[in-house]
Amino acid sequence: MANENNTSDSQVDVGRVLTDSMVRQIRDLFVRYPNRQAVTLPALHIVHEELRHVPLQAVVEIAELLELTPADVQDALSFYGFFKQDKPHGRTRVWVCRSISCALRGSEEIAQHLCDRLGMQPGETTADNSVTLEVAECLGACDFAPCFLAGSRLHRNMTRESADRLLDELTTDGDRDSV
Numbered sequence: 001m002a003n004e005n006n007t008s009d010s011q012v013d014v015g016r017v018l019t020d021s022m023v024r025q026i027r028d029l030f031v032r033y034p035n036r037q038a039v040t041l042p043a044l045h046i047v048h049e050e051l052r053h054v055p056l057q058a059v060v061e062i063a064e065l066l067e068l069t070p071a072d073v074q075d076a077l078s079f080y081g082f083f084k085q086d087k088p089h090g091r092t093r094v095w096v097c098r099s100i101s102c103a104l105r106g107s108e109e110i111a112q113h114l115c116d117r118l119g120m121q122p123g124e125t126t127a128d129n130s131v132t133l134e135v136a137e138c139l140g141a142c143d144f145a146p147c148f149l150a151g152s153r154l155h156r157n158m159t160r161e162s163a164d165r166l167l168d169e170l171t172t173d174g175d176r177d178s179v
Contacts, residue, residue, distance in 0.1 A: 097148065102145040
C-alpha cells in the first residue's frame, strides 16, 4: 500500500525562488497600478534584476502574487527579448544595436569582432560570467550610430577600438554599471 505522505513527481516542491525582498517590492507596486495584471512587467524586471534571469518557478510565483495564471506571466515574459529564462546572463549584458543606422555604420562588423575576441556567439556568456553579448533591433540612438548598451549605459559612435576598451573594462572592473 502506498504511503499517503508520498508526493508524485508533479507535486514535488522545487523551492521558492522569489526572496522576501522581491515579494515586498512587487507588493509595493500594487498601489501604483490600476490592477495586478499591470504589475506583470515591473515584477518581471524586479526578478530579472536580482536573479539575472526569470526561471519558470519565478513565473509561477509571480502569477500567484498577481492572481494571474502562469501562462499570463509567461506571455509577457516571452514577448520581450530582454528577459532571459533558461539561465542567468553575465554580470553585464552588452547589447549591440543592429538597426539600419547602426548596421550602415559598421555595427555588424564590430559585433563579429567581439564574438571572435570572446570566442562566442550573441546570446552566450563568457566563462567567467562577466559579459553576455546580445543583439538588439534598435537602441533608439540612431544619431550616434553605431551604439552599444552595456548594463544601463549607452555607448555611442562605437569602433572596434572603443569596443575593445569597453570589453577590457567589463572583464576587469567590478562595478559593471559604471562602464
